[in-house]
Amino acid sequence: MELIREARPHGREKLRANLIEWFHWLLREAELYDVRYPVKGAYVWRPYGMRLRRHVEELIRRSHDETGHQEVLFPVFIPYEFFGKESQHIRGFEKEVFWVSKGGEEGERLVLRPTSETAIMPMVKLWVHDYKDLPLRLYQIVSVFRAETKMTHPMIRLREISMFKEAHTVHVDREDAERQVREAVEIYKKIFDEMCLAYMINKRPDWDKFAGAEYTIAFDTVLPDGRTLQIGTVHYLGTNFTRVFEVTYLAADGTRRLAHTTSYGISERSIAAMLITHGDDAGTVLPPRLAPIQVVIVPIFYGEEEAASVISYAREVEKALREAGMRVHIDDRPDKTPGWKFYFWELKGVPLRVEVGKRDLEKRQVVITRRDTLEKYAVGLGELVDAVRGLMRTVEENLRRRAWEELRSRIVRAETVEAAKAAIREGKVVEVPWSGDNDCGIKLKDLVGADALGVPLDSDASVGGFDLRDLACGEKRAEFWLRLSERY
Amino acid sequence: MELIREARPHGREKLRANLIEWFHWLLREAELYDVRYPVKGAYVWRPYGMRLRRHVEELIRRSHDETGHQEVLFPVFIPYEFFGKESQHIRGFEKEVFWVSKGGEEGERLVLRPTSETAIMPMVKLWVHDYKDLPLRLYQIVSVFRAETKMTHPMIRLREISMFKEAHTVHVDREDAERQVREAVEIYKKIFDEMCLAYMINKRPDWDKFAGAEYTIAFDTVLPDGRTLQIGTVHYLGTNFTRVFEVTYLAADGTRRLAHTTSYGISERSIAAMLITHGDDAGTVLPPRLAPIQVVIVPIFYGEEEAASVISYAREVEKALREAGMRVHIDDRPDKTPGWKFYFWELKGVPLRVEVGKRDLEKRQVVITRRDTLEKYAVGLGELVDAVRGLMRTVEENLRRRAWEELRSRIVRAETVEAAKAAIREGKVVEVPWSGDNDCGIKLKDLVGADALGVPLDSDASVGGFDLRDLACGEKRAEFWLRLSERY
Numbered sequence: 001m002e003l004i005r006e007a008r009p010h011g012r013e014k015l016r017a018n019l020i021e022w023f024h025w026l027l028r029e030a031e032l033y034d035v036r037y038p039v040k041g042a043y044v045w046r047p048y049g050m051r052l053r054r055h056v057e058e059l060i061r062r063s064h065d066e067t068g069h070q071e072v073l074f075p076v077f078i079p080y081e082f083f084g085k086e087s088q089h090i091r092g093f094e095k096e097v098f099w100v101s102k103g104g105e106e107g108e109r110l111v112l113r114p115t116s117e118t119a120i121m122p123m124v125k126l127w128v129h130d131y132k133d134l135p136l137r138l139y140q141i142v143s144v145f146r147a148e149t150k151m152t153h154p155m156i157r158l159r160e161i162s163m164f165k166e167a168h169t170v171h172v173d174r175e176d177a178e179r180q181v182r183e184a185v186e187i188y189k190k191i192f193d194e195m196c197l198a199y200m201i202n203k204r205p206d207w208d209k210f211a212g213a214e215y216t217i218a219f220d221t222v223l224p225d226g227r228t229l230q231i232g233t234v235h236y237l238g239t240n241f242t243r244v245f246e247v248t249y250l251a252a253d254g255t256r257r258l259a260h261t262t263s264y265g266i267s268e269r270s271i272a273a274m275l276i277t278h279g280d281d282a283g284t285v286l287p288p289r290l291a292p293i294q295v296v297i298v299p300i301f302y303g304e305e306e307a308a309s310v311i312s313y314a315r316e317v318e319k320a321l322r323e324a325g326m327r328v329h330i331d332d333r334p335d336k337t338p339g340w341k342f343y344f345w346e347l348k349g350v351p352l353r354v355e356v357g358k359r360d361l362e363k364r365q366v367v368i369t370r371r372d373t374l375e376k377y378a379v380g381l382g383e384l385v386d387a388v389r390g391l392m393r394t395v396e397e398n399l400r401r402r403a404w405e406e407l408r409s410r411i412v413r414a415e416t417v418e419a420a421k422a423a424i425r426e427g428k429v430v431e432v433p434w435s436g437d438n439d440c441g442i443k444l445k446d447l448v449g450a451d452a453l454g455v456p457l458d459s460d461a462s463v464g465g466f467d468l469r470d471l472a473c474g475e476k477r478a479e480f481w482l483r484l485s486e487r488y
Numbered sequence: 489m490e491l492i493r494e495a496r497p498h499g500r501e502k503l504r505a506n507l508i509e510w511f512h513w514l515l516r517e518a519e520l521y522d523v524r525y526p527v528k529g530a531y532v533w534r535p536y537g538m539r540l541r542r543h544v545e546e547l548i549r550r551s552h553d554e555t556g557h558q559e560v561l562f563p564v565f566i567p568y569e570f571f572g573k574e575s576q577h578i579r580g581f582e583k584e585v586f587w588v589s590k591g592g593e594e595g596e597r598l599v600l601r602p603t604s605e606t607a608i609m610p611m612v613k614l615w616v617h618d619y620k621d622l623p624l625r626l627y628q629i630v631s632v633f634r635a636e637t638k639m640t641h642p643m644i645r646l647r648e649i650s651m652f653k654e655a656h657t658v659h660v661d662r663e664d665a666e667r668q669v670r671e672a673v674e675i676y677k678k679i680f681d682e683m684c685l686a687y688m689i690n691k692r693p694d695w696d697k698f699a700g701a702e703y704t705i706a707f708d709t710v711l712p713d714g715r716t717l718q719i720g721t722v723h724y725l726g727t728n729f730t731r732v733f734e735v736t737y738l739a740a741d742g743t744r745r746l747a748h749t750t751s752y753g754i755s756e757r758s759i760a761a762m763l764i765t766h767g768d769d770a771g772t773v774l775p776p777r778l779a780p781i782q783v784v785i786v787p788i789f790y791g792e793e794e795a796a797s798v799i800s801y802a803r804e805v806e807k808a809l810r811e812a813g814m815r816v817h818i819d820d821r822p823d824k825t826p827g828w829k830f831y832f833w834e835l836k837g838v839p840l841r842v843e844v845g846k847r848d849l850e851k852r853q854v855v856i857t858r859r860d861t862l863e864k865y866a867v868g869l870g871e872l873v874d875a876v877r878g879l880m881r882t883v884e885e886n887l888r889r890r891a892w893e894e895l896r897s898r899i900v901r902a903e904t905v906e907a908a909k910a911a912i913r914e915g916k917v918v919e920v921p922w923s924g925d926n927d928c929g930i931k932l933k934d935l936v937g938a939d940a941l942g943v944p945l946d947s948d949a950s951v952g953g954f955d956l957r958d959l960a961c962g963e964k965r966a967e968f969w970l971r972l973s974e975r976y
Contacts, residue, residue: 038567038569039565039567040596044562044563045562047559050558050561051559070535071542072533073541077648081526100587101589138535160563
């Protein structure tokens with residue numbers, strides 16, 4: 001394998017200048033997703049996008065199956081009587097819930113699930129008898145519905161979230177439930193790692209936790225324009241739901257106790273984050289393990305006499321890669337030029353391109369181009385499979401490394417409101433000293449004019465040795481760093 | 489491999505006596521599906537049922553992917569303005585459609601899709617430009633909603649059909665669309681064959697075709713109580729939808745033409761049919777290729793000293809089967825007896841049971857029991873994998889053969905109304921002479937007091953040489969056999 005062209009990655013100027021516009025362009029041009037469906041906040045997954053999504057769903061299923069989760073499927077309809085049982089939950093969701101009217105039975109009051117705690121609890125009550133039935137770990141991948149009043153964005157802010165993976169777990173006590181919270185965090189780390197996403201892990205402030213939770217831990221990523229995007233949440237629900245749904249179990253000591261529950265969710269937002277994080281002005285780069293097409297082969301020939309032998313050589317290359325278990329596509333469209341094809345597949349994010357021409361055929365080699373850096377290599381046929389395998393790993397590692405570098409470069413600290421404001425203006429996530437008091441936190445984010453992500457769980461959150469005051473409540477000693485950012 | 493017990497399959501008396509009651513029992517006891525969800529016609533897939541369903545979904549995806557279909561995902565919400573465009577369609581569906589009320593935007597009139605023709609057409613209009621874009625074959629596996637006023641039945645008659653595979657295809661002309669109709673029939677045959685289902689293929693009478701179709705071809709199976717169940721439909725839609733949605737393409741000759749479309753669907757009903765068709769009074773039998781667990785290993789031992797060596801032998805057997813790619817489960821629960829476990833796994837339909845005891849360990853053999861016949865074999869460890877593989881094939885073939893024998897035995901002909909009535913009373917599908925006239929057909933089914941399945945496409949439908957009169961309209965010469973049955 002010989003390097004024949006140095007790295008010269010595509011720029012990211014357009015992407016950074018107007019991220020949402022760029023994203024619309026990508027979704028349309030790469031034929032991933034159609035934003036023209038005639039209902040606000042509801043979009044169409046096109047075949048190429050769907051193939052990508054299927055790989056992500058497989059990753060999600062695998063990650064949950066391997067860790068003792070069982071897939072289930074609950075109905076979309078939730079009787080209002082159940083939906084309204086938990087007072088915090090209903091207060092948080094009632095404004096954004098869709099109701100079903102005509103078509104229901106007389107007197108039926110049904111909502112479309114915005115999340116399934118209140119659908120699952122009444123069944124869990126029937127399934128759980130004693131401590132041996134616990135822990136119970138269920139998940140489903142479904143559509144949920146939120147009547148967003150804010151501006152909707154494709155794949156990011158939806159009225160139908162169509163790839164909502166929601167896990168719901170039931171435990172004997174707080175300790176076991178919190179162990180599950182930590183395990184969920186590990187599962188999500190693994191999923192996002194495979195998507196080559198970088199993330200912060202933040203404990204949301206109390207005023208922004210999930211409606212019905214004791215606390216919420218969120219995964220936030222930073223997009224190239226400096227705004228953050230929540231890509232996953234994990235909730236410890238305590239006994240809030242089990243109390244109102246009377247989910248109890250017989251403990252080993254013969255007493256009847258309330259179970260503790262958790263829930264955690266991710267959605268197609270993670271796919272949006274992936275497309276954007278690895279995007280550039282030429283399109284996107286898909287992590288090789290998730291790409292619908294991992295290698296595209298472009299035969300290059302002049303005239304009919306070259307065509308036959310080059311295409312037949314391309315098929316030989318294709319066969320070798322396919323037999324090695326790779327997802328390969330050969331683009332032998334006669335009416336498109338090689339340049340057009342390069343552009344087309346770069347747009348779609350295929351991680352590796354293999355060019356084969358007459359000269360390659362003669363030398364029994366191919367030329368491989370990495371989508372992420374545009375580095376080119378000449379590779380002999382004998383080392384083809386190993387080289388492609390190695391390059392796929394390299395691309396994956398590079399995507400992950402770049403994402404983490406970008407994320408780390410975005411996080412700064414500020415000890416004054418002015419400095420915090422300046423950081424936000426520069427597209428940073430800023431950590432500011434905070435007492436931990438709710439009212440001060442709300443005042444603080446408003447002073448800075450940003451959103452609060454919460455207290456970091458992925459680095460030392462404690463202000464510790466520093467002698468700092470809460471930026472909003474100067475009379476209080478700062479205890480934590482509070483992360484602020486502009487959020488999508 | 490030595491036969492050590494002859495076939496003595498479980499009876500089917502309870503199953504036949506009250507099929508729906510038996511089905512509820514099976515779903516509950518085998519922990520497949522929970523009917524206690526507090527919304528009419530909406531049920532819960534439990535983990536074991538969901539694992540089965542995932543295998544069926546994989547079969548469906550594979551069958552469609554292999555034949556040039558592309559998976560997509562459209563929103564649940566359809567604007568009423570689109571839903572109402574095709575006059576037959578809206579007439580057929582408007583009474584059973586759910587509306588979304590509160591939560592929608594001001595003035596928004598949304599329905600929950602009962603099927604997606606009217607969601608897909610406006611997008612297809614944007615995607616199809618010229619004849620080179622055709623044929624276009626799309627499918628999705630989604631929830632659809634029907635406000636059933638009839639009695640609902642788990643997995644069979646639902647208000648949320650949660651595994652609706654709907655394919656939608658677009659073609660240059662009638663000929664190509666009808667070629668697709670025939671291909672869809674072949675795809676469904678392959679799917680049902682793998683589910684070991686027997687089926688009739690019937691062209692529905694005009695009064696019972698899909699709302700908006702030119703004609704509908706249906707797959708009907710016969711359940712053990714003699715009533716039929718529709719398990720799949722294929723519709724030729726002509727230009728009914730493309731006309732109102734203005735889906736045109738530029739033909740090779742430069743003219744602009746209306747495209748022709750088809751749609752075809754199957755749902756979790758096919759899983760219900762599978763569970764029931766292969767059911768008996770002890771539970772069900774799952775077709776080996778679809779079973780979540782293909783082989784269950786039950787170690788049998790007396791006392792602690794036997795336990796260790798027998799369980800370790802069982803693990804050796806498990807490892808050999810797992811390495812051969814089989815889905816194996818070892819049931820080593822210490823608090824359950826072997827007899828209890830036999831009952832438990834027969835209920836759940838695991839196709840093969842492997843018993844290993846001290847004597848088997850000494851002889852380096854296992855005892856394999858077929859779930860379908862309860863035949864037992866002694867199998868040496870050296871031939872284990874081949875024997876299991878062979879027995880799985882045999883079970884599959886036997887399930888399919890039994891299903892077809894049962895179905896064929898159910899179809900009879902009658903040349904008088906009285907004979908037809910008697911046949912229906914005996915739980916038969918009866919073929920009666922029919923002129924082909926719509927009014928006569930409706931009169932005929934009412935005279936017999938049965939439902940019309942339509943004209944057979946899987947056998948000679950023509951009355952042909954026989955000199956028979958339409959049973960309802962004696963003045964008309966019979967042209968076809970019309971199939972009648974009691975339908976679910």
